[in-house]
Amino acid sequence: MLRTILKVVNRSLQQFALSTWITAISIALAGGLLMSIFLIQTQALAAFTGGAIGFDAVLGARGSQLQLVLNTVFHLETSPGNIPWSMYKQIKKDARVKLAIPYAVGDNYRGFRIVGTNEEIFTKFEYQKGKKLLVNKGGRFFNVQKREAVIGSFVAKETGLRVGSKINPYHGFIFDESQKHAEEYVVTGVLKTTNTPTDRIILIPIEGIFRMSGHVLRGGGEEYKAEANKAIDDKHKEVSAVMIKLNSPLAGFQLQRLINRQGKVASFAWPINKVVADFFSKMAWITKVLELIAYLVAIVAMASIIASLYNTMNERKREFAILRTLGARKHIIFSIIIMQSTMIAFIGSILSFVVAFAIMSLAKYITYAQTGVVLEVFQQNMALVWVPLGMVVLGAIAGLIPAIKAYKTDIAKNLLPSS
Numbered sequence: 001m002l003r004t005i006l007k008v009v010n011r012s013l014q015q016f017a018l019s020t021w022i023t024a025i026s027i028a029l030a031g032g033l034l035m036s037i038f039l040i041q042t043q044a045l046a047a048f049t050g051g052a053i054g055f056d057a058v059l060g061a062r063g064s065q066l067q068l069v070l071n072t073v074f075h076l077e078t079s080p081g082n083i084p085w086s087m088y089k090q091i092k093k094d095a096r097v098k099l100a101i102p103y104a105v106g107d108n109y110r111g112f113r114i115v116g117t118n119e120e121i122f123t124k125f126e127y128q129k130g131k132k133l134l135v136n137k138g139g140r141f142f143n144v145q146k147r148e149a150v151i152g153s154f155v156a157k158e159t160g161l162r163v164g165s166k167i168n169p170y171h172g173f174i175f176d177e178s179q180k181h182a183e184e185y186v187v188t189g190v191l192k193t194t195n196t197p198t199d200r201i202i203l204i205p206i207e208g209i210f211r212m213s214g215h216v217l218r219g220g221g222e223e224y225k226a227e228a229n230k231a232i233d234d235k236h237k238e239v240s241a242v243m244i245k246l247n248s249p250l251a252g253f254q255l256q257r258l259i260n261r262q263g264k265v266a267s268f269a270w271p272i273n274k275v276v277a278d279f280f281s282k283m284a285w286i287t288k289v290l291e292l293i294a295y296l297v298a299i300v301a302m303a304s305i306i307a308s309l310y311n312t313m314n315e316r317k318r319e320f321a322i323l324r325t326l327g328a329r330k331h332i333i334f335s336i337i338i339m340q341s342t343m344i345a346f347i348g349s350i351l352s353f354v355v356a357f358a359i360m361s362l363a364k365y366i367t368y369a370q371t372g373v374v375l376e377v378f379q380q381n382m383a384l385v386w387v388p389l390g391m392v393v394l395g396a397i398a399g400l401i402p403a404i405k406a407y408k409t410d411i412a413k414n415l416l417p418s419s
Contacts (some may be wrong), residue, residue, distance in 0.1 A: 027348025032355025345395020
């Protein structure tokens with residue numbers, strides 16, 4: 001009997017192929033959108049709050065801790081300002097601090113952030129436990145007397161720069177042809193891919209930021225312009241932020257209270273993952289809106305199943321009447337319609353993985369290009385199970401109304417020649 005039902009369903013799907021595929025595609029769009037939303041939501045939260053950062057805290061100018069973290073860790077947003085070099089030296093000597101690396105920003109190359117820092121970014125910093133920044137091609141720079149640069153792997157891919165290429169920085173964080181600096185830097189190395197925001201930046205010696213044309217140092221409270229072949233006194237220097245690795249969580253608590261509650265000059269963003277998590281919690285409504293849209297699309301898809309099957313009932317009344325005269329019971333006719341709606345939903349659910357793959361592939365590229373954070377196209381997530389199953393169940397439910405109509409088919413009436 002099941003074999004007969006499947007044959008009838010298969011023939012019907014072929015007979016009404018256009019409406020079948022249109023309905024299946026609408027289901028695929030709903031399912032793919034839902035799966036993508038949940039995948040992006042969970043992965044983005046995990047990547048931004050617990051991904052490969054390598055630092056515990058950031059010390060920077062007084063202001064928003066979120067802006068400070070986004071600017072220095074993820075290389076987004078503008079810099080909240082600078083702090084004196086003396087604060088960097090002070091925090092570096094603190095026994096509670098394991099590692100302190102200065103960052104100076106303010107320039108870009110074709111939209112990619114240029115970060116001035118020191119050699120410890122290569123020798124001591126680990127973006128993950130046991131993993132340091134390694135140069136894939138060429139070598140490190142850090143002869144501070146030379147204008148040399150090491151670029152991230154994504155920068156190399158997008159710009160075509162390679163070892164030996166020469167670049168001129170542009171002032172500001174947004175690429176503007178009119179803001180070109182006269183200084184020319186030579187690319188001495190390309191970093192191995194880390195799948196972190198570091199892939200999107202260009203590293204140069206911090207001295208290069210201090211001496212960049214048009215830059216003014218205010219570390220000593222007064223404007224100071226670096227002069228060629230003349231050493232810069234530490235009192236004039238300033239940094240955009242200090243990236244910090246702590247010896248213990250207690251150290252973070254103590255420094256946070258000391259700097260944020262008692263000081264008035266700087267902000268201490270700690271722990272980094274909590275700062276970002278607070279941001280995500282405030283923006284959770286965006287995900288909810290997207291979920292609601294996906295659910296509405298799913299409802300529309302289910303309605304299309306009902307409409308599609310219901311509209312074919314008039315054409316199939318005679319077919320069902322003939323089946324009844326051949327011995328098919330009412331529940332068989334009922335089952336045929338339910339099976340047909342379920343099959344349409346099943347086809348749509350399979351196609352939803354294609355839709356999800358397309359959305360996630362695009363999301364992966366955009367997220368990596370803009371933040372350096374890598375999303376997996378398909379990561380283990382229960383949404384990949386319950387969404388397709390849910391769509392199939394909803395498809396079966398959607399078939400109830402047309403199935404009831406088929407169940408009530410009048411044999412005698414629909415066998416008349418006029419029918």
